[in-house]
Amino acid sequence: MSAWEVRLSSSKGLPYFFNTETKQSSWDPPPNLSEEQVRQLPGAKEYLGKPPPVKPxxxxxxxxxxxxxGSRRPSSWKEENITRTKEEAIEILRGYQAQIDGSPAKFAELASLHSDCSSHSNGGDLGWFGRGQMQKPFEDAAYGLEVGKISDVISSDSGVHLVLRTG
Structure with missing residues (x-):
């Protein structure tokens, strides 16, 4: 009996092959299985042969x-009590924006050093998210950008942001 099964990737929405014994995963079918054996794997009927979603x-x-x-929670990992005004926050962000100058690498570097979000430890990366999971102004900015592009200053209940679309 095969230890392989077909699962669905939560990040890509695509099927992949997973070995329950070795914990190995692969986008390609196991080479030692025939096409018929692959179709008999657990999960194959649910996940193989379906077209990918039309839009992300x-x-x-x-x-x-x-x-x-004025932020919803005016404290962060670097400052227990944030007292700056919104205008001062925008001015600080404009300074970062000038340093970034469209560079995703510089964006990640400055987010690591200066972002008031816990995502600073990942260069500002928030991972994958869908509609309704983020505050509306932030969501609209992220969905409105092309991959690799950086927004202008966005204001939300959390504060002011620069947003970099990465996927």
């Missing part, structure tokens, strides 16, 4: 957040 239901983005005293 999820996007991936990073952000650099600067909170201000």
């Amino acid at each position: 239901s999820q996007v991936r983005a990073s952000h650099l957040l600067v909170k201000h005293r």
Whole structure:
């Protein structure tokens, strides 16, 4: 009996092959199985042969957040009590924007050092998310960008952000 099964990738929405004994995974069918054996694997009927989704239901983005005293939670990993005004936060973010100058690498570097979000430890990466999972202004910005592009200053209940669409 084969230890292989077909599963669905939560990040890509595509089927993949997983060996329950070795924990090995692969996008390609196991080479030692015939086409008929692959069709008999657990999960094959549910996940193989379905067309991929027409439009992306999820996007991936990073952000650099600067909170201000009007933010929903005016504290962060670097500052217990944030007292700056929204205008001061925007001014700080504009300075970062000038340094980034469209560079995703510089964006990640500055997000790691300066973002008021816990995602700073991942260069600002928030991972994949769908509609309704983020605050509306942030969601609209992320979905409205092309992959690799950076937004202008976005304001949400969390503070002011620059958003980089990564997927």
